[in-house]
Amino acid sequence: MATSFITVDEVLAGERLDVAVSRHVEELTRARVQKLIAEDYVQVDGKPQKANYRLRAGETVEVTVPEVKPAEIAAEKIDLDILYEDQDVLVLNKPKGLVIHPAAGHAGGTLVNALLHHCDDLSGIGGEARPGIVHRLDKDTSGVMVVAKNDRAHLSLSRQFKAHSVTREYVAIVHGEPAVEQGTIDAAIARHPKERKKMALTTAEKGRRAVTHFKVLDRFGEYSYLALRLETGRTHQIRVHLSSLGHPVVGDPVYGYKKQKFKLSGQALHARLLGFNHPTDHRYLEFAGEPPEEFRRLLNLLRGKGEAQDED
Structure with a gap:
């Protein structure tokens, strides 16, 4: 185990416990810090506190990082693209x-x-x-x-x-036609108040800011083909945002329509491009991935190039 100590000065006073620790112990992500706090590995003046505890000047934060446990997960031979x-x-x-x-x-x-x-x-x-x-x-x-x-x-x-510096672009087939060719959805997201497996729009005070940029690539009357770029990355962000516009993703079993015209194994949403700086030499790398066959077949069908057997 490794232990670090943080003395709370006037600059740190008022900061959330999890934020302060993640900034001062550089090898820890905020998610990892929150897990350590939940397991009482982080203490303030010898007492465990919650992640949202506001620090006070003069306090001492003790951070203990246990050795990472070997993953008790079986290795499986599964083909990867x-x-x-x-x-x-x-x-x-x-x-x-x-x-x-x-x-x-x-x-x-x-x-x-x-x-x-x-x-x-x-x-x-x-x-x-x-x-x-x-x-x-x-x-x-x-x-x-x-x-x-x-x-x-x-x-x-x-x-x-x-830092939101990673390039993340998606494509989606959605219900209906957006009124504009391109736009931005800036709406906070939080856990649904009643259905805990779902997310929902909320106020800025109660949720986390979520920003999705969209552009219409093609229109098919009842459906549209969109390109989307994430500025933030909240759980179910694209699906919640598009549903809030009245254009849920085709095939989405959670935020989409109960009755679907096409037989799909889940939502027609694909992360087609990812760009980031390499961790070692810092050169910018960008990778694109082809959507699955099911997605391509539906797109061709809507464009009048596919076979009708994809429909119910």
């Missing part, structure tokens, strides 16, 4: 239906299981159940992801995501 790989990072095009990490109901067959089989080592900053995972895509959202193969790479990438 790898776009790029070196000693620091791995970039892949995640297929629809692949869960990112083990959780209730998904003990195996996840991306983490596949990564443990493919890689000799992965970063441990993400915690025992999430080695190498810097960011996530929903189970039924396909697209480009980057994985950290060591802690230094993980920290660098996490900082880029936090």
Whole structure:
């Protein structure tokens, strides 16, 4: 275990505990700090406090970082569509239906299981159940992801995501036609007050700011093909934002229409492009991934180039 001490001065006074620790212990992400706080590894004047505790001048914060536990997850041979790989990072095009990490109901067959089989080592900053995972895509959202193969790479990438300097572009097929060719949705998101597995729009005071830029690529009357760029990366952000406009993603079982014209295995949403600065040499890298066949077939059908068997 490693222990650090932070003396709260006038500058730090009033700061949230989790924010202060993540800034002063550089090797820790804020998510990791919050987990340490929840497990009482962070104490203020010898007492555990909550992550949102406001620090006071003169207090001493003790931060203990335990050794990362070996991941008790079985390595599984699962084919991965790898776009790029070196000693620091791995970039892949995640297929629809692949869960990112083990959780209730998904003990195996996840991306983490596949990564443990493919890689000799992965970063441990993400915690025992999430080695190498810097960011996530929903189970039924396909697209480009980057994985950290060591802690230094993980920290660098996490900082880029936090600073909103990572390029993230998606494409989606949605219901209806937006009134404008392009626009920005700037609306805070928080956990749904009644349905805990869902997210919802809320006020800036109660939620976290979420910004999505969109552009219409094609119109088909009842449907549209959109390009979307994330400025922030909240849970279900694109799906919630588009639904709030009255243009939910086709096939979305949570935020979309109950009756769907097309048979899809989840939402027609694909992360087609990801760009970031390499953790070691800082050169800008950008990767694009082809949407899954199901997505392409639907798009061709709407363009009048496909077969009608995709419909109910």
